[in-house]
Amino acid sequence: MSTVPPTSSEKQIRQSEMPPAGSLIMSGMRTTAQLHIGNYHGALKQWLELQKDYKGFYGAMNWHAMTSRYKEPHDVMNFVREIVAEWLAWGLDPDQNIIFVQSEVPEHVELCMFFLMMTPMSWLERVPTWKDAEEDAKASDTHNLGRFMYPVLQAADIAIYRGTHVPIGQDQIPHLELSREIIRRFNFLYGGNLPEPKPIFSQTPTLVGSDGRKMSKSYSNAFALTQEPDEITKTLRAMPTDPARVKRTDPGEPTKCPVYSFHKLYSNAEDLTWVEAGCRSAGIGCGDCKKKLGDNINSEMMGPREAKRKLLVDGDKLDMIIADGCARARKEAKIQIDQVRSWTGFKPNHDW
Numbered sequence: 344m345s346t347v348p349p350t351s352s353e354k355q356i357r358q359s360e361m362p363p364a365g366s367l368i369m370s371g372m373r374t375t376a377q378l379h380i381g382n383y384h385g386a387l388k389q390w391l392e393l394q395k396d397y398k399g400f401y402g403a404m405n406w407h408a409m410t411s412r413y414k415e416p417h418d419v420m421n422f423v424r425e426i427v428a429e430w431l432a433w434g435l436d437p438d439q440n441i442i443f444v445q446s447e448v449p450e451h452v453e454l455c456m457f458f459l460m461m462t463p464m465s466w467l468e469r470v471p472t473w474k475d476a477e478e479d480a481k482a483s484d485t486h487n488l489g490r491f492m493y494p495v496l497q498a499a500d501i502a503i504y505r506g507t508h509v510p511i512g513q514d515q516i517p518h519l520e521l522s523r524e525i526i527r528r529f530n531f532l533y534g535g536n537l538p539e540p541k542p543i544f545s546q547t548p549t550l551v552g553s554d555g556r557k558m559s560k561s562y563s564n565a566f567a568l569t570q571e572p573d574e575i576t577k578t579l580r581a582m583p584t585d586p587a588r589v590k591r592t593d594p595g596e597p598t599k600c601p602v603y604s605f606h607k608l609y610s611n612a613e614d615l616t617w618v619e620a621g622c623r624s625a626g627i628g629c630g631d632c633k634k635k636l637g638d639n640i641n642s643e644m645m646g647p648r649e650a651k652r653k654l655l656v657d658g659d660k661l662d663m664i665i666a667d668g669c670a671r672a673r674k675e676a677k678i679q680i681d682q683v684r685s686w687t688g689f690k691p692n693h694d695w
């Protein structure tokens with residue numbers, strides 16, 4: 344977590360409000376790995392709510408994935424289909440929204456080039472995810488130019504669709520503020536009118552991983568978003584519980600137990616009461632508690648798991664949805680890049 348105090352402009356954007364009608368939502372996920380439940384509760388669930396009222400551009404961000412996975416481009420591309428299938432399986436509507444693959448819309452990169460030319464390096468050097476993680480980046484062989492300029496590409500990702508709102512967690516405020524500064528500078532220099540995107544804050548729960556530590560891909564403790572029943576059982580079996588419950592007859596405290604934090608995400612009020620009372624009175628064992636949780640997780644994952652399997656097996660339908668989304672994204676991006684070319688004196692439509 345950054346300890347950098349917010350700028351006055353950052354303080355302004357901490358106040359998020361529901362976007363007005365007609366707003367355009369822009370978001371995406373890096374295609375580095377299979378989605379875990381943090382991706383759902385921290386982002387996808389909010390996209391599903393937003394699509395009821397707003398059009399959204401949702402990108403499988405494979406260029407961003409390459410900043411850390413540049414040695415494995417084939418894996419990065421394989422995760423594109425896997426992740427888009429997951430979004431669709433959980434209910435993201437490809438008609439209401441535009442679902443695209445970042446590298447299939449080259450206008451992202453073209454707009455990024457304009458932004459790169461006018462973004463002072465000092466703006467990027469102060470970004471917490473660069474400043475605080477430089478040593479890690481060196482150790483993991485990802486101390487590269489792509490990772491350094493990542494926030495500039497993010498600004499282009501939003502601006503190329505005239506995105507007005509971006510769902511973010513509080514920890515992403517510095518990134519969004521940087522996007523706004525870049526876009527503001529561009530508008531000032533070239534007389535453009537690209538919208539400065541505003542945040543829609545997500546209520547991201549703190550998720551614990553299967554080992555009780557904070558859920559993180561780097562700890563290999565992430566809980567995959569769709570799992571087979573036996574995988575769910577296996578993951579839960581390995582999960583630690585309140586250490587006070589050494590014997591079945593020892594009472595425990597649910598708030599000290601990672602299993603309970605999952606119950607809060609997947610169990611209804613009746614089951615929560617059952618866990619709380621049973622744990623504190625030792626009326627239930629941890630095995631009973633995990634079994635109930637496993638059943639609840641499985642019933643929530645069952646539908647999307649089957650839908651995702653079908654999409655991946657019947658690949659044509661998935662490929663058609665992706666191709667259609669990329670074509671629609673490209674059409675919108677082309678309009679905007681022509682506008683950018685016009686503002687900057689670069690010839691629109693390459694018209695000599």
Ligand code: SF4
Pocket residue numbers: 584585588595596597600601602603618621622627628629630632633
């Ligand atoms: S009964 Fe449930 S909440 Fe209580 S310690 Fe065991 S697993 Fe955790």
